[in-house]
Amino acid sequence: MYPDHTHGAPAQRAVQLHQSTPLPPAVAMPTPVVPVQPGTIPAVASVVLPDGRVVTGYAVAPAQPAPVTAKPAVSRAAVNVALGGVGFLAVCGGLILLTSFIAALTAFITQLITLAAVIFGGWIAVQVFSASGHHGGTTVNIRKAVFKRNHFHG
Template identity: 80%
Template sequence: MYPEHTPHAPVQRAVEVHQPTPYPPAAIQPTPVVPVRPDMVPAVASIVLPDGRVVTGYAINPAQPEPLAARPGVSRTAVNVALGGVGFAAVCGGLILLTSFIAALTAFITQLITLAAVIFGGWIAVQILGTSSLRSGTTVNIRKAVIKRNHFHG
């Protein structure tokens, strides 16, 4: 609490009244008249009030809202989901084709390896088992070797 205020005594303040200072009227310039096309002049309306007074003024047309853009029959989200499904199906089809191609390539390589083994094995068998009178090469006679007390007797 402030010292000049007491809880039981009302506060007395001086009242100041301010009067507005009038400005001298400025020289009024006539505003130029702009010609207006007759079809652009709005209609003047007069209204008679219940007490007999007449109010005249221009009729103001309410502001028309902007027309809404035509909405498509299908939402954009539905179109995006459908396109995503088509793309996913295309990718899955490509993956199935890729898997089939890899499986076919693996089977082909396996068949080539098997064919090479059969041909090469047949050639080896003919070389070993075939009888040929014109054999050339080194003949090696293998005898029984006897090993006694860590000494080779051959």
């Protein structure tokens, strides 16, 4: 173990035990409350404890809990979700109208192109087919011709 001056014999130590002394329970006594006028210094109050001690200090009014604010009937998150849904529906309705407008415009332009092709094609057809029956230009009359000695006498 621990060597000491006894040359090899184990050391002996004195053990001291400390016991705590219990305190007597405090008796709850009503504390005098001194009314305080606003804007003035409160008066000093003294309280005598059961064991004879005197405690001196300012009387403090008990702390008032903060007033509870009334919660709205509907939460803000629910209102935001509802407004987002209304906005989404408005955008979808606008997109449907825009899509319908684009489809109608495309159909109208297609009809205009078809009408122009029919009119222009008809005009070209009239020009082509009426050229064979047209009698304008140079007219050549062929009659009996006499060829004498490789010369044409008309």
